[in-house]
Amino acid sequence: xxxxxxxxxxxxxxxxxxxxxxxxxxxxxxxxxxxxxxxxxxxxxxxxxxxxxxxxxxxxxxxxxxxxxxxxxxxxxxxxxxxxxxxxxxxxxxxxxxxxxxxxxxxxxxxxxxxxxxxxxxxxxxxxxxxxxxxxxxxxxxxxxxxxxxxxxxxxxxxxxxxxxxxxxxxxxxxxxxxxxxxxxxxxxxxxxxxxxxxxxxxxxxxxxxxxxxxxxxxxxxxxxxxxxxxxxxxxxxxxxxxxxxxxxxxxxxxxxxxxxxxxxxxxxxxxxxxxxxxxxxxxxxxxxxxxxxxxxxxxxxxxxxxxxxxxxxxxxxxxxxxxxxxxxxxxxxxxxxxxxxxxxxxxxxxxxxxxxxxxxxxxxxxxxxxxxxxxxxxxxxxxxxxxxxxxxxxxxxxxxxxxxxxxxxxxxxxxxxxxxxxxxxxxxxxxxxxxxxxxxxxxxxxxxxxxxxxxxxxxxxx
Numbered sequence: 001x002x003x004x005x006x007x008x009x010x011x012x013x014x015x016x017x018x019x020x021x022x023x024x025x026x027x028x029x030x031x032x033x034x035x036x037x038x039x040x041x042x043x044x045x046x047x048x049x050x051x052x053x054x055x056x057x058x059x060x061x062x063x064x065x066x067x068x069x070x071x072x073x074x075x076x077x078x079x080x081x082x083x084x085x086x087x088x089x090x091x092x093x094x095x096x097x098x099x100x101x102x103x104x105x106x107x108x109x110x111x112x113x114x115x116x117x118x119x120x121x122x123x124x125x126x127x128x129x130x131x132x133x134x135x136x137x138x139x140x141x142x143x144x145x146x147x148x149x150x151x152x153x154x155x156x157x158x159x160x161x162x163x164x165x166x167x168x169x170x171x172x173x174x175x176x177x178x179x180x181x182x183x184x185x186x187x188x189x190x191x192x193x194x195x196x197x198x199x200x201x202x203x204x205x206x207x208x209x210x211x212x213x214x215x216x217x218x219x220x221x222x223x224x225x226x227x228x229x230x231x232x233x234x235x236x237x238x239x240x241x242x243x244x245x246x247x248x249x250x251x252x253x254x255x256x257x258x259x260x261x262x263x264x265x266x267x268x269x270x271x272x273x274x275x276x277x278x279x280x281x282x283x284x285x286x287x288x289x290x291x292x293x294x295x296x297x298x299x300x301x302x303x304x305x306x307x308x309x310x311x312x313x314x315x316x317x318x319x320x321x322x323x324x325x326x327x328x329x330x331x332x333x334x335x336x337x338x339x340x341x342x343x344x345x346x347x348x349x350x351x352x353x354x355x356x357x358x359x360x361x362x363x364x365x366x367x368x369x370x371x372x373x374x375x376x377x378x379x380x381x382x383x384x385x386x387x388x389x390x391x392x393x394x395x396x397x398x399x400x401x402x403x404x405x406x407x408x409x410x411x412x413x414x415x416x417x418x419x420x421x422x423x424x425x426x427x428x429x430x431x432x433x434x435x436x437x438x439x440x441x442x443x444x445x446x447x448x449x450x451x452x453x454x455x456x457x458x459x460x461x462x463x
Contacts, residue, residue: 005030005033005038006156007023007025008025008040008109008132008134008153009023009024009025009109010022010023011152011153011155011156013450013453013454014030014033014453015449015450015452015453016450016453018030018449019446019447019450026077026078026079026082026111027077027078028077028078029077029111029130032077032113032130033130038129038130038131038132039129039130039131039132039158039159039309039310039313040132040134040153040156040157040158040159041131041132041133041134041157041158041159041160041161041309042107042133042134042135042136042151042153042154042157042159042160042161042198043055043133043134043135043136043160043161043163044136044160044161044162044163044181044184044185045162045163045164045165045181045206046164046168046169046181047137048165048168049163049164049165049168049206049207050163050165050206050207050289051135051163051206052135053092053289053290054163054204054206054287054289054302055089055133055135056085056088056089056092056093057089057093057232057289057290057299057302058302058303058306059085059086059089059112060089060090060093060231060232060299061228061231061232061299061302061303062074062112062114062303062306063086064231064232065117065228065231065303067231067238068227068228068231068237068238068239068242069117069118069238069239069242070238071116072114072115072116072117073113073114073115073116074112074113074114074115075112075113075115076111076112076113077111077112077113079110079111081108081110082110082111082112085110093232093290105137105150106149106150106151106152107134107135107136107137107150109132109133109134109153110132110133110134110135111130111131111132111133112130112131112133113128113129113130113131114128114129114130114131114310115128116128117129117244117310118242118243118244119243119244119245119310119311120243120244120245129310129313131306134153134157136150136151148187148188148191148192151188151192152192154185154188154189154192154197154198155189155192155197157197157198158198158199158200158309158313159198159199159200159201159202159309159312159313160185160198160200160201160202161201161202161204161305161309162178162181162182162201162202162203162204163204163206164178164181164203164204164205164206165205165206165207165210166178166205166211166265167207167210167211168207169266177266177267177268177270177271178203178262178265178267178268178271179267179270179271179274180267182271182274182275183274185197185198198280199280199281200280200281200282200283200309200312201275201280201281201282201283202282202283202284202285202305202308202309203258203262203282203283203284203285204285204286204287204304204305205258205284205285205286205287206287206289207288207289208223208286208287208288208300209288211286214261215261215286216257216258216260216261218253218254218257219254219257219258219261219286222250222251222254222286222301223286223287223288223300223301224300226300226301227239228303229298229299229300229301230298231299232290232298232299233298244307244310244311245311247307248304248307248308248311251283251285251301251304251307251308252283254284254285254286255283255284255285256284258284258285258286259272259282259284262284281312283305283308285301285304285305285308286301287299287300287301287302287304287305288300288301288302289302322353322354322355322399322456323354323355323356323357323395323397323398323399324350324353324354324355324356324357324398324399324400324401325356325357325358325359325390325394325398325399325400325401326346326347326350326356326357326358326359326401326403327358327359327360327361327387327390327400327401327402327403327404328343328358328359328360328361328402328403328404329360329361329385329402329403329404329405329406330360330361342403342442342444342445342447342448343403345445345448346401346403346426346448346451346452349448349449349452350401350452353452353456354399359390361385361386361387361390361402361404361408362384362385362386362389363389363390364389364390364392364393384409385404385406385407385408385409386408386409386410387402387408387410387411387414388410388413388414391414391419391423396418396422398422399422399423399455399456400419400422400423400424401423401424401426401451401452401455402423402424402425402426403426403427404425404426404427405427405428405429407431407435408425408435408436411425411435411436412435412436415435415436415437420437420438421438423436423438423455424438424439424440424451424454424455425438425439425440426439426440426441426442426447426451427439427440427441427442428441428442428443429441438454438455440454
């Protein structure tokens with residue numbers, strides 16, 4: 001699973017996206033995600049199961065959450081589709097209308113900045129996240145991966161919310177089970193060329209008011225005791241010492257009750273077994289939304305899926321734990337002027353992402369401190385282009401970036417080793433043959449960010 005910061009539109013790394021200059025990202029998105037890790041969430045569910053109404057309620061609850069959690073702030077970034085969505089959600093809630101169905105197109109990502117929300121109990125209330133939401137149309141899941149091109153972002157999604165109305169499953173014109181939703185997601189991933197995918201699922205039973213005669217009593221009581229339900233009308237009691245972790249202590253018991261409930265539903269045991277076999281984390285929730293005319297309680301427990309997601313959200317690149325090695329060629333045949341101009345830029349980019357050591361091609365001795373300047377060109381002028389002595393000294397955790405304009409003599413010897421996925425060779429020239437699978441031609445300093453992102457990506461996916 002790749003948690004590297006990507007563009008939600010083209011799904012390329014942000015440096016690559018910026019270089020292409022095609023996508024219209026919100027102003028400041030890239031800068032924001034450098035300090036506030038992004039969390040990509042997709043909702044999946046069949047048509048008519050309440051996804052759109054659920055998202056509208058959640059948007060309003062986030063807008064009003066500061067009434068109950070002092071200091072919390074939700075912003076929408078400078079993104080017109082998100083702002084339009086919020087306006088429509090306000091109108092729907094104010095006028096007690098149900099949300100219209102999601103369009104059967106590639107989902108437009110919605111962007112939310114969450115600030116000063118304490119996650120862990122006792123932690124400072126400064127935790128922030130950038131929430132990127134994809135509300136996929138139900139029609140995308142009626143066939144097994146039939147429209148995978150509209151879900152090209154799925155391999156980069158960390159969490160999927162499976163929104164299911166059991167009542168609608170039972171009363172639909174075509175008999176389907178909750179397992180088929182999961183099968184559709186797996187087939188989509190395969191068609192997108194990957195077996196990896198979301199590491200966490202949150203199963204959300206929507207329209208819980210229609211299940212009042214079958215849900216466990218503990219779940220009914222939990223729903224109606226929601227301390228945040230007044231937020232849909234912008235009124236709630238301040239919760240002193242609030243943290244997501246404390247809030248979810250009772251929710252964990254409800255999740256277990258709902259899992260036991262789920263296995264008794266048609267296809268439920270098969271569904272739970274599928275999730276467990278895949279090794280993904282899963283939580284279960286039940287929600288009441290404000291769109292139901294017979295619901296007198298407002299939106300109840302609608303924020304639970306978000307809280308589960310934030311508590312277990314994956315971190316972005318573990319920058320301080322990464323170890324990079326930059327190998328530069330100071331030989332007069334390999335140290336072109338273009339390489340000299342980008343060498344310092346590469347050092348700066350790598351140093352921002354982790355600890356960096358610098359070697360000179362042909363010299364197995366690094367400097368005394370990480371990130372020092374490479375040895376002088378005079379000392380390197382007679383050294384052969386050999387990389388083996390350096391690689392033999394490195395740990396298997398290192399990511400290696402090589403800058404050279406000449407062929408490395410012993411590079412083919414390492415083609416079928418673990419370095420295949422952990423080393424990128426960058427050069428201003430095209431080599432006549434291809435001695436290394438990870439090679440990139442560079443022509444400007446702008447290529448440095450792209451090269452480093454490309455170096456990191458295979459290692460992250462391998463883990």
